Amino acid sequence: MKQTVLRKYAKLIARMGVNIQKNQDVIIYSRLDQPKFVELLVDECYKAGAGKVTVEFSHQPLYKLNVRHQTVDKLSKVEKWEKARLRHYVNTLPCTISLVSDDPDGLKGINQKKMAEADRKSWPIVKPYYDAMENKNQWCIAAVPGAAWAKKVFPGLPKGRAIEKLWEAILFTSRVTDDPIAAWEAHNKDLHDRCAYLNSLGIAELHYRGDNGTDLTVGMIPEGSFLGGQETTISGLPFDANIPSEECYTSPMRGKAEGIVYATKPLSYNGELIEDFSVRFENGKAVEVKAGKNQALLEQMISMDEGAAYLGECALVPVNSPIYESGILFYETLFDENAACHLALGMGFTNTIRGFENKTLKECREMGINDSMEHNDFMIGYEGLDIDAVTRDGKTVPIFRRGRWAFDV
Numbered sequence: 001m002k003q004t005v006l007r008k009y010a011k012l013i014a015r016m017g018v019n020i021q022k023n024q025d026v027i028i029y030s031r032l033d034q035p036k037f038v039e040l041l042v043d044e045c046y047k048a049g050a051g052k053v054t055v056e057f058s059h060q061p062l063y064k065l066n067v068r069h070q071t072v073d074k075l076s077k078v079e080k081w082e083k084a085r086l087r088h089y090v091n092t093l094p095c096t097i098s099l100v101s102d103d104p105d106g107l108k109g110i111n112q113k114k115m116a117e118a119d120r121k122s123w124p125i126v127k128p129y130y131d132a133m134e135n136k137n138q139w140c141i142a143a144v145p146g147a148a149w150a151k152k153v154f155p156g157l158p159k160g161r162a163i164e165k166l167w168e169a170i171l172f173t174s175r176v177t178d179d180p181i182a183a184w185e186a187h188n189k190d191l192h193d194r195c196a197y198l199n200s201l202g203i204a205e206l207h208y209r210g211d212n213g214t215d216l217t218v219g220m221i222p223e224g225s226f227l228g229g230q231e232t233t234i235s236g237l238p239f240d241a242n243i244p245s246e247e248c249y250t251s252p253m254r255g256k257a258e259g260i261v262y263a264t265k266p267l268s269y270n271g272e273l274i275e276d277f278s279v280r281f282e283n284g285k286a287v288e289v290k291a292g293k294n295q296a297l298l299e300q301m302i303s304m305d306e307g308a309a310y311l312g313e314c315a316l317v318p319v320n321s322p323i324y325e326s327g328i329l330f331y332e333t334l335f336d337e338n339a340a341c342h343l344a345l346g347m348g349f350t351n352t353i354r355g356f357e358n359k360t361l362k363e364c365r366e367m368g369i370n371d372s373m374e375h376n377d378f379m380i381g382y383e384g385l386d387i388d389a390v391t392r393d394g395k396t397v398p399i400f401r402r403g404r405w406a407f408d409v
Contacts, residue, residue: 001164001167001168001171003040005171005176006037006040007040007044008176008180009037009142009171009174009176009180010037010040010041010043010044011044011047011048011180011181012174012176012180012181012184012243013041013044013097013140013142013243014026014041014044014045014047014048014050014097015044015048015181016180016181016184016239016240016243017097017138017140017142017239017240017241017243018095018096018097018138018139018140018239019095019138019237019238019239020045020048020049020050020095020138021049021237022049022051023049023050023051024049024050024051024093024094024095025050025051025052025053025054025092025094025095026045026050026052026053026054026094026095026096026097027054027056027089027094027095027096027097028041028042028045028053028054028055028056028096028097028098028099029056029058029096029097029098029099030055030056030057030058030098030099030101030144031057031058031059031060031099031100031101031102031146032057032059033101033144033145033146033147033149034099034101034144034145034146037099037144038055038099041097041099042055045097050095060102060103060106060107060271061106063107064107064109064110067110067111067114067115067118068110068111072114072117072118072121073121075114075115075118075122076117076118076119076120076121076122077122078122078125078126083125083129086126086129087129089129089133090129090132090133093133093136093137094137095137095138095139095140095239096137096138096139096140097139097140097141097142098139098140098141098142099142099143099144100141100142100143100144100332100334101143101144101145101146101149102146102149102268102271102332103146103148103149103152103271104149104152104266104268104271104273104331104332105148105152105271105272105273106148106271107270107271107272108271108272110270110271110272112270112272112296112297112300113300115270116300116304119304119373120304120305120373123305123373127373131361134350134361135233135234135350135351135356135357136233136234136235137233138233138237138239139239139241140239140240140241140242140243141241141242141243141334142174142242142243142334143170143174143332143334143335144167144170145163145166145167145170147159147162147163149166149331149332150162150163150165150166152331153165153166153169153328153329153330153331154166169326169328169330170335172322172326173244173322173323173326173335173338174243174244175187175244175322184230184240187229188229188230188240189229190229190409191228191229191245191246191247191248192228192229192230193409194226194228194248194405194409195225195226195227195228195248196409197407197409198226198248198316198389198399199225199226201389201391201397202391202392202393203220203389203390203391203392204219204220204390204391204392205217205218205219205220205256205389205390206218206220206252206314206387206388206389206390206399207387207388207389207390208259208261208341208380208385208386208387209385209386209387209388210262210380210382210384210385210386211384212262212264212382212384213260213262213278214259214260214261214262214380214385215259215260216257216258216259216260216261216281217257217258217259218252218253218256218257218311218314218343219252219253219255219256219257219284220250220252220253220256221250221251221252221253221352221353221367221368221369222392223353223354223355223367224250224251224252224253224352224353224354224367224368225250225352225353225354226248226249226250226316226352227248227249227250227349227351227352228245228247228248228249229245231351234356234357242334242338244322244323244334244335244338245338246317246318246321246322246323246338246339247315247316247317247337247338247342248315248316248317249313249314249315249316249349249352250313250314250315250352251312251313251314251348251349251350251352251353251368251369251370252311252312252313252314252348252368253284253368254284254307254310254311254348254368254369254370255283255284255285255310255368256284256368257281257284257285257310257311258281258282258283258284259280259281260278260279260280260281261278261279261281261343261380262277262278262380263276263277263278263279263378263379263380264340264379264380264381264382265329265336265339265340265378265379266293266329266331266336267333267376267377267378267379268331268332268333269294269297269298269301269376270297270301272294272297273293273294273331274291274293274294274297274298274301275291275292275293275294276291276292276293277289277290277291277292277295277298277378278290278291279302279345279378281311284310284311285309285310286302286309286310286345287309289302301345301374301376302345304346304372304373304374305372305373305374306372307346307347307370307371307372307373307374308345308346308372308373308374308376309345310345310346310370310372311343311344311345311348311370312344312345312346312347312348312349312369312370312372312375313342313343313344313348313349313375313377314343315337315341315342315343315344315377316341316387316399316400316405317337317338317339317340317341317342317381318381318400318403318404318405319339319340319381319382319383319403319404320404321338321339321340323335323336323338323339324339324340326339333377336379337377337379339379339381340379340380340381340382340403341379341380341381341385341387341400341403342377342378342379342380342381343377343378343380344375344376344377344378345372345374345375345376345378346370346372346373346374346375346376347370347371347372347373347374347375348369348370348371349369350364350365350369352369353367353369381403382403383402383403384402384403385400385402385403386398386400386401386402387399387400
């Protein structure tokens with residue numbers, strides 16, 4: 001891939017993604033797959049005004065070794081220096097950039113129960129730090145191709161060609177054009193206009209119906225709103241959290257979901273794929289899950305804590321999005337969730353509450369935002385999905401027909 005194109009991508013992440021402010025620190029989380037791109041990104045972060053850029057690399061095989069050989073107590077222990085680092089982040093509010101490239105099956109064979117137990121023990125210790133940073137700093141998730149990921153997506157190609165092909169797909173769906181910044185400004189406006197229309201309706205609930213058996217009703221929070229594209233921190237700094245992004249999303253009312261929904265794409269969870277699954281809700285809670293592959297892992301996912309079985313997000317994405325029309329199954333949530341409508345089990349987004357900047361996290365959660373250590377998006381959209389909004393004044397308004405927006409803006 002041409003360095004000039006990759007530099008445009010790096011610049012997009014630094015300036016539009018996290019919108020680095022002068023002398024602001026930046027943390028980049030990356031795998032070992034694309035070190036040359038990480039160099040470009042660090043350079044662009046400094047050119048955007050960063051004060052200090054720190055890169056933290058991780059590697060799936062090393063994590064598997066840690067889980068295999070360490071005790072649960074060792075895996076879950078949060079050291080004093082780790083707490084000091086988190087406290088430093090709370091005080092300095094750095095931008096965070098996460099570059100995903102994992103093998104979708106890269107943790108296959110790991111002791112999932114051991115890993116889950118360690119996560120449950122450490123979460124109460126680190127949660128206060130993450131709560132203290134919520135809505136206060138800019139963050140962005142983007143992608144680079146890893147070799148194993150590329151071969152999963154393009155199994156019939158040699159490794160080098162598969163990586164190049166995945167680069168092409170990432171850059172196309174991320175709108176890395178001759179002028180990516182201008183392309184994203186136009187895209188953000190379209191998403192904002194659609195959210196403005198949705199917010200004008202006064203939606204009380206969304207009703208999902210599909211010829212695959214999906215029949216689900218989800219209640220909305222009266223003070224809630226749809227967001228999409230560029231969003232802002234409490235202090236008003238704009239940023240784009242996901243590159244790519246095609247969604248208009250909101251957080252529904254905890255405890256208000258009835259019916260069944262069928263996933264239309266595999267879900268990569270904890271480095272393993274869950275496939276051909278459905279979720280049935282009663283009183284807002286996932287009370288029954290079925291999966292053709294990794295049923296036990298799906299059951300574990302919704303039992304990580306009390307909030308893991310409740311919805312935290314409803315996202316609307318049409319099937320004429322660039323990702324869906326590419327015909328590529330990415331096996332990576334960042335892309336697959338932006339190819340189709342999706343739901344998320346677990347943590348909701350407090351910034352979907354109108355006036356969130358003047359409310360505490362506790363107040364937002366008391367209004368109905370779900371709280372959890374988990375946030376797991378799963379895809380439900382396809383060309384047979386219809387969605388209706390039932391408004392607070394009793395009207396029924398079509399939102400999606402056959403997987404596409406039922407309105408223009």
